[in-house]
Amino acid sequence: SIGAALGMSVASDYKKEFDRQHIAVIGDGSMTAGMSFEALNQAGALRNNMIVVLNDNCMSIDPNVGALKEYLTDITTSRTYNKVRDELWNVLGKLSKFGPNPQQIARKVEAAMKATLLKQSNLFEALNFRYFGPVDGHDVQHLVAVLNDLKSIPGPKLLHCVTVKGKGYALAEKDQT
Incomplete structure (x- = not known):
């Protein structure tokens, strides 16, 4: 699915x-395939407008949902945040002639903050995808709002949705195999 979306994105460009x-x-099980990573790598290099929705329905040791993560997702997908971020990025780019590249420093600070807040390093950010989430994949209204916000952010983005297999059907939720 990622390769197909990338192909359509290249055609649009x-x-x-x-x-x-x-x-x-794409599901978390399919994300382990080589073709998926090849497409992510190429999409990150081309920086085309595309959104990858990762449906993560595996069983997790720690829950990946919570008010703080939803709050951070709401902030990082807002138009105001991204406008300020882009304007600051452009200003930092102009300052690079005065010494070490401020954009590189800002990128490292941003990566360190995200790693601290998410308590993990982010493979998708390393592939030049803006990472958003995790979000509750069963909250359709919130998903629609987040996707609408993501449309205004240029470049490749990944929305991490956490779901439960068979949600709403007791037999399927009980036996997820």
Whole structure:
């Protein structure tokens, strides 16, 4: 799905349709395939507008949901945050002629903050994808709001949705195999 969305994104760029967004939905099991990582790597290098929705339905030792993570997702997908971030990024780029590249320093600070807040390093950020989440994949209203916010952010983005297999059907929730 990621490779197909990337292909459509490249075609849109070729046709000068830069405002288009392309969405790929992929499960956590499929994310381990080599083709998925190849497509992520290429998409990150090209920096085309696309959203990858990662449906993470595996059993986790620690719950990945909580008010703080939802709050941070709401902030990082907001238009105001991203406008300020982009303007600051441009200013830092202009300052690079005065010494060490401030954008590189800012990128390292941002990565360190995210790693601290998420208590993990982020593979997707390393592949030049903006990472958002995790979010509750069963909260449709919140998902629609987040996806609408993500549309206005340029470049490749990954939305991490945590779901439960068979949600709402007791037999399926009980036996998720």
